[in-house]
Amino acid sequence: MRLLVCASLLSVGVLSAANPIIPQPVSYQEKPGACSIQAGAFVYAPQAELPSYLKSLNEATGLKLRMAPADAACAIQFLSGEMRGSQAKGQTMPDGAYHMRVLPKVVNIYADSRSGHFYGLQSLLQILRAGEKNKGQISVPCAEIDDAPRFAWRGFMLDESRHFSGEDAVKCLLDTMAYYKMNRFHWHLTDSPGWRIEIKKYPKLTSVGGIGNQTDPKAPAAYYTQDQIRDIVAYAKARHINVIPEIDMPGHASAACRAYPEFSGGGSKKHPDFTFNPVDPATDAFLNDILKEVAGLFPDAGVIHFGGDEVHFGWDQWPELAGVKKLMKEEGLKLKDIETRFNLRFAKVINGLGFKTGGWDEIARTGMDPKQSVVFWWRHNKPKELSHALNTGYDVVLCPRRPCYFDFVQHASHKSGRRWGGFNPLSDTYGFPDALKLPVEPKGTILGIQACLWTETTITQERRDFMTFPRLLALAEAAWTPKESKDFAGFEKRLQPQLPELKARGIGYYDPFGNSPEVKK
Known part of the structure; x- marks a missing residue:
């Protein structure tokens, strides 16, 4: 695949002064002249980063750039922020921020x-790929760039329970996310159709719970081993992406309950064995063990997401459970109270493991500690839940169905996928969250935004790519670029030359300019 990337990129041959970068930088100023990078030129970077930086630069250019010996003149330099000049003395650049100067003889990236x-490297790679290739050199327009992220959380959620993607597809996704400066991969690993993460203490979670998917309940077991999980987490970390695991409870638990029915709290006719037993000490011990293993696999996640949503879909049989009967009789509790107690109990378990508890926006009504929780606002039709979460002091990730769910169709002509009073075209994803009405003085903070791909209707990787790209690039720019610098027409101009790069990566995107045929399965 890398050879394909290089071949396609080296075919570009027209020098343009236009900014090619996605996401749009905070400030991009064209300067007179051009910078020429020669084959075999030297690169200076911090020692720990140099091998990977050289690899990326050479894959993008084919110029066989080299590590700089002491005191050599360099074509590309990665320098500390204070080296920008006297005006930068004593000023530390924020995390993620960089300043780039493309000068006639050198490109300097400060951070x-x-x-x-x-x-800064990702921006430079895009500049180089858009440059003029001629006789063993690449020429790019001189420019000065100031850039920093709008939001700290720039994420994408992949549902692997309903249809499994696999290690190669996930790594390709992570590469592409990193290229567009996204930094959170929310990994939805368990749900009713299938359990996709190995838990050593409970092997039947994968040998039994891993069988089946949304369209084929007898599909062979598909899951990630713990070694694969560690490898993917490390792969993401090297690309400045934090992986957030999601282990659903107390609902969306059918796969786990198929494997270990003794921990089931029952379900409903439509959603059998949908829940864990919410009051059983043995079930609590089972889930505690699982969370301990998960915590060890994702040590830097910061957040473990435990779902916490749609429990009422399958709590019909709870009143028949002895422990629930007792609580309802002795304390007058309702089913919602039982659910809340469960959520509070396991939020403390997650917090005790050193993580914040993530959950869908239902958790904002449970009384969880706002300082130890992250709310994911998904119900676009319930803006009051967002206001409540922020006014109560919760930090929030914005991921509403409209326009952030990529299982929604993206063009009026498309038939396969969801709609809810409309659909999610590229322009709507790009424009988010600028028109959102927010509390004037919220106690909580909006951490950022993320897209979500639920995979009920995305059976193949081809369709998963089709539904994700290029909307993910629009989401990346919406998450990075300040509102006042966003321009959808400009984004479209920068997007068009990016599409061949997606193809070179092996990604089967939707072409919004040619309205390419819908991939339906």
Whole structure:
């Protein structure tokens, strides 16, 4: 695949002064002249980063750039922020921020964080790929760039329970997310159709719970081993992406309950064995063990997402459970109260493991500690839940169905996928969250935004790509670029030359300019 990337990129041959970068930088100023990078030129970067930076630069250019010996003149330099000049003395650049100067003889990228240098590199790679290739050199327009992220959380959620993607597809996704400066991969690993993460203490979770998917309940077991999980987490970390695991409870638990029915709290006719037993000490011990193993696999996640949504879909049989009967009789509790107690109990378990508890926006009504929780607002038709969460002091990730769910169709002519009073075209994703009405003085903070791909209707990787791209690029720019710098027409101009790069990566995107045929399965 890398050879394909290089071949396609080296075919570009027209020098343009236009900014090619996605996401749009905070400030991009064209300067007179051009910078020529020669084959075999030297690169200076912090020692820990240099091998990976050289690899990326050479894959993009084919110029066989080299590590700089002491005191050599360099074509590309990654420097500390204070080296920008006297005006930068004593000023530390924020995490993720970088400043780039493309000068006639050198490209300097300044940052005070590893992520800042990394994001500067991604911008430079896009500039080089848009440059003029001629006789062993690449020429690019001189420019000065100031850049920093709008939101700290720039995410994408992939549902692997309903249809499994696999290691290669996930790594390709992570590569592409990193290229567009996204930094959170929310990994939806368990749900009713299938359990996709190995838990050593409970092997039947994968050998039994891993069988089946949304369209074929007898599909062979598909899951990630713990070694694969560690490898993917490390792969993401090297690209400045934090992986957030989601282990659903107390609902969306059918796969786990198929494997270990003794921990089931029952379900409904439509959603059998949908819940864990919400009051059983043995079930609590089972889930505690699972969370301990998960915590060890994702040590830097910061957040473990435990779902917490749609429990009422399958709590019909709870009143028949002895422990629930007792609580309802002795304390007058209702089913919602039982659910809330469960959520509070396991929020403390997650917090005790050193993580914040993430959950869908239903958790904002449970009384969880706002300082130890992150709310994911998904119900676009319930804006009051967002206001409530923020006014109560919760930090929030914005991921509403409209326009952030990528299982929604993206063009009026498309038939396969969801709609809810409309659909999610590229322009709507790009424009989010600028028109959102928010509390004037919220106690909580909006951490950022993320897209979500639920995979009920995306059976193949081809369709998953089709539904994700290029909307993910629009989401990346919406998450990075400040509102006043956003311009959808400009984004479309920058997007068009990016599409061949997606193809070179092996990604089967939807072409919004040619309205390419819908991939339906």
